[in-house]
Amino acid sequence: MNRLLKKCLASALLAGSVFSVSAAHAAPPQDLKGKNVVLVHGAFADGSSWDKVIPLLEARGLHVVSVQNPLSSLADDAAATKRVIDQQQGPVVLVGHSWGGVVITQAGNDDKVKALVYVAAFAPDAGQSINDMLKGQPAPVWASELHKDSAGFLTLSTNAVVHDFAQDLPVAEARVVAATQGPWFAGCTDDKVTEAAWHTKPSWFIVAKQDRMIDPHAEAAMASEIGATTTSIDASHVAMLSQPRAVADAIIAAASKVQ
Incomplete structure (x- = not known):
C-alpha cells in the first residue's frame, strides 16, 4: 500500500470517528423508555394540538x-x-392543557398516574368547577366571540383564535387551529371535580405569560396553591404550539422523576 493511499485511509477513518462522536452527541438519550405520557387537550382544540411536542x-x-x-x-x-x-x-405522566387541567385533576387519581403537568390550565380543588373559580371576575373580551350551536356546544370565532387564543402563531397556522377546533359543551364550566389528584401526585405547571384566555396571574396562583414545580414562558394560551420545546422540557422533567 503506497504512502498516499495510507494517508487517505487514515483521513477517512478519522473523519468517520469524528462523525460518529458528533452523531452520538447530537442524538438525544433514550433514557425514559418504559414511561408513558398521556396528553389531554383543552376546549376549542383536539389531540393534534400536541403535534409539535x-x-x-x-x-x-x-x-x-x-x-x-x-x-x-x-x-x-x-x-x-x-x-x-x-x-x-408502566407509569404515566398525565398532561393537561386549559380545560384539560380540570380533566387531569379528576382522571389523575388513577394509580398508574405518577405525575401531573398543567399547561396554561385550570387546576381546581375538589368540589370546584371553572365557574366557581372565576366567580366575581369580569368576562374576558373573547367571551363575546363565542358561538353556541343548537346542542349547546361552543366554538370560538376565527378572529378570537387569531387574536386571543393563539396570537403568537403565524396567522395562517392560527386559522388552521380555528378551523380544526373541537366544540366544547357550555355546561362543562359547571362540572365539579370530585377528587383533586394534585393533593397526592407531584405536579408541574407551565404559566403562559401572554395568555389571554386564562389570566397568567391566576395560573401562577393555581401553581402555587397546588405546590407545583413552575415554569413561566413568554407564550400565548397555546404554549405547546408556539413554544413546544419549553413544554416538552417540563414534561420530560416530570417524567425523569417518576418511577
Whole structure:
C-alpha cells in the first residue's frame, strides 16, 4: 500500500470517528423508555394540538398518546382519558392543557398516574368547577366571540383564535387551529371535580405569560396553591404550539422523576 493511499485511509477513518462522536452527541438519550405520557387537550382544540411536542418526547424514549376528548362533560372527558391510561404499561405522566387541567385533576387519581403537568390550565380543588373559580371576575373580551350551536356546544370565532387564543402563531397556522377546533359543551364550566389528584401526585405547571384566555396571574396562583414545580414562558394560551420545546422540557422533567 503506497504512502498516499495510507494517508487517505487514515483521513477517512478519522473523519468517520469524528462523525460518529458528533452523531452520538447530537442524538438525544433514550433514557425514559418504559414511561408513558398521556396528553389531554383543552376546549376549542383536539389531540393534534400536541403535534409539535410529541416528537420531542418520543425522542427521549417516552411512549406518548394524545387523548381525543369528546368535550361533552367532565365525566365524559375523564372517562376517555381513563381508557387511555388503562392501556398503558408502566407509569404515566398525565398532561393537561386549559380545560384539560380540570380533566387531569379528576382522571389523575388513577394509580398508574405518577405525575401531573398543567399547561396554561385550570387546576381546581375538589368540589370546584371553572365557574366557581372565576366567580366575581369580569368576562374576558373573547367571551363575546363565542358561538353556541343548537346542542349547546361552543366554538370560538376565527378572529378570537387569531387574536386571543393563539396570537403568537403565524396567522395562517392560527386559522388552521380555528378551523380544526373541537366544540366544547357550555355546561362543562359547571362540572365539579370530585377528587383533586394534585393533593397526592407531584405536579408541574407551565404559566403562559401572554395568555389571554386564562389570566397568567391566576395560573401562577393555581401553581402555587397546588405546590407545583413552575415554569413561566413568554407564550400565548397555546404554549405547546408556539413554544413546544419549553413544554416538552417540563414534561420530560416530570417524567425523569417518576418511577
